[in-house]
Amino acid sequence: MPSDAFIPLSVPHIAGNEWAYVKECLDTGWVSSVGSFVDRFERAFAERVSAPAAVACASGTAALHVALILAGVRPGDEVLVPSLTFIAPANAVAYLHAHPLFMDAEAEHFQLDVAKLESFLTCECTREQDGLRNRTSGRRVAAVLPVHVVGHPCDMDAIRALADRFGLRVVEDATESLGSRYRGRPTGLLGDLGCFSFNGNKIITTGNGGMIVAKDTALLERAKYLTTQAKDDPVEFVHGAVGFNYRLANISAAIGVAQLEQLDGHLARKREIRARYDAVLAGVDGIAVPKQAAWAEPNHWLYTIRIDAKRFGRNSRELLKLLKAAAIETRPLWQPLHRSPAHAGASSYHCDVADLLHAECLSLPCSVGLSAADQERVIDTILRARA
Numbered sequence: 026m027p028s029d030a031f032i033p034l035s036v037p038h039i040a041g042n043e044w045a046y047v048k049e050c051l052d053t054g055w056v057s058s059v060g061s062f063v064d065r066f067e068r069a070f071a072e073r074v075s076a077p078a079a080v081a082c083a084s085g086t087a088a089l090h091v092a093l094i095l096a097g098v099r100p101g102d103e104v105l106v107p108s109l110t111f112i113a114p115a116n117a118v119a120y121l122h123a124h125p126l127f128m129d130a131e132a133e134h135f136q137l138d139v140a141k142l143e144s145f146l147t148c149e150c151t152r153e154q155d156g157l158r159n160r161t162s163g164r165r166v167a168a169v170l171p172v173h174v175v176g177h178p179c180d181m182d183a184i185r186a187l188a189d190r191f192g193l194r195v196v197e198d199a200t201e202s203l204g205s206r207y208r209g210r211p212t213g214l215l216g217d218l219g220c221f222s223f224n225g226n227k228i229i230t231t232g233n234g235g236m237i238v239a240k241d242t243a244l245l246e247r248a249k250y251l252t253t254q255a256k257d258d259p260v261e262f263v264h265g266a267v268g269f270n271y272r273l274a275n276i277s278a279a280i281g282v283a284q285l286e287q288l289d290g291h292l293a294r295k296r297e298i299r300a301r302y303d304a305v306l307a308g309v310d311g312i313a314v315p316k317q318a319a320w321a322e323p324n325h326w327l328y329t330i331r332i333d334a335k336r337f338g339r340n341s342r343e344l345l346k347l348l349k350a351a352a353i354e355t356r357p358l359w360q361p362l363h364r365s366p367a368h369a370g371a372s373s374y375h376c377d378v379a380d381l382l383h384a385e386c387l388s389l390p391c392s393v394g395l396s397a398a399d400q401e402r403v404i405d406t407i408l409r410a411r412a
């Protein structure tokens with residue numbers, strides 16, 4: 026009997042030592058801002074991504090906020106952000122009273138379009154003494170913030186080379202890409218600073234949480250300082266700067282340690298889910314399955330198809346509705362940020378591909394715990410939706 030139970034897009038998978046480690050926090054009273062699990066999580070995480078150290082944060086957004094400060098972004102600066110992403114990186118730029126400037130995606134892998142980035146930097150900016158200046162706005166362009174959208178790495182060597190040529194810092198939004206590799210190297214350390222997220226729908230979760238990594242340990246010390254209220258003297262409460270309460274609670278870190286122990290298993294499950302979808306959907310007229318760039322070993326965090334409405338017979342939103350009626354949750358990619366009311370005043374640079382991908386793409390259920398039977402139901406429902 027096929028079940029008709031709700032199939033969510035992407036939900037946490039709690040199957041390891043989470044209970045034991047959380048119980049240890051509760052039994053010992055170490056639930057809050059201090060405790061051994063924060064250190065353990067940071068050390069294990071750093072090792073996992075080959076970083077010298079890592080700084081746990083309250084969220085991925087908090088991590089991005091602090092990383093941008095450490096990258097030297099100042100009020101009034103511009104930061105180049107992809108239009109096709111979850112809104113958090115653009116918000117983090119706005120927290121600093123800096124300005125996101127939205128760049129387009131490329132249509133193959135949905136990542137930051139490096140050719141358009143280069144044409145923006147070459148044609149729209151001039152180099153001046155204090156850095157690069159956007160000729161139209163008159164503002165300093167301080168940094169580029171590539172996002173590894175749906176877990177597939179951007180072409181980071183090309184982005185790094187442009188950033189070096191034009192004097193930009195690189196803050197890597199690796200929040201969706203834990204476990205992904207770029208030319209054999211883990212994401213997160215491919216720019217000046219990298220940020221991760223452990224919210225409920227990411228590949229591992231701490232409930233809410235994030236991490237900052239970098240090669241430069243001085244930056245990480247500063248990150249630890251700023252995320253913990255910039256305290257110089259813990260007895261007299263002397264604070265050397267306006268810091269943030271962006272600590273990760275020990276009880277959240279306990280969940281994180283347990284989740285990280287299971288990361289390889291999660292990655293293996295994501296590969297299986299991808300392979301099973303590919304096996305059927307790659308042969309369906311009007312559906313394009315995710316493509317993998319030569320440089321990329323993605324974590325397959327989200328499985329996102331692109332629908333050609335003419336050939337498939339239905340557009341992405343019609344398919345979404347049909348799947349919803351069958352209790353299957355799917356989701357379009359995010360509203361492109363150059364259309365977001367939240368960033369209505371921001372500039373953008375020819376973001377037409379972002380619009381197209383937003384219209385045509387749909388992410389399918391891909392929780393680590395998705396059963397084969399449930400995945401069959403998703404596939405069957407898609408096949409039956411063809412008109």
Ligand SMILES: *Cc1c(COP(=O)(O)O)cnc(C)c1O
Nearest residue numbers: 084085086111113200222223224
């Ligand atoms: C999840 C995510 C973040 C951070 O999210 P938090 O909920 O703050 O942890 C940032 N950027 C992108 C692209 C994300 O997908």
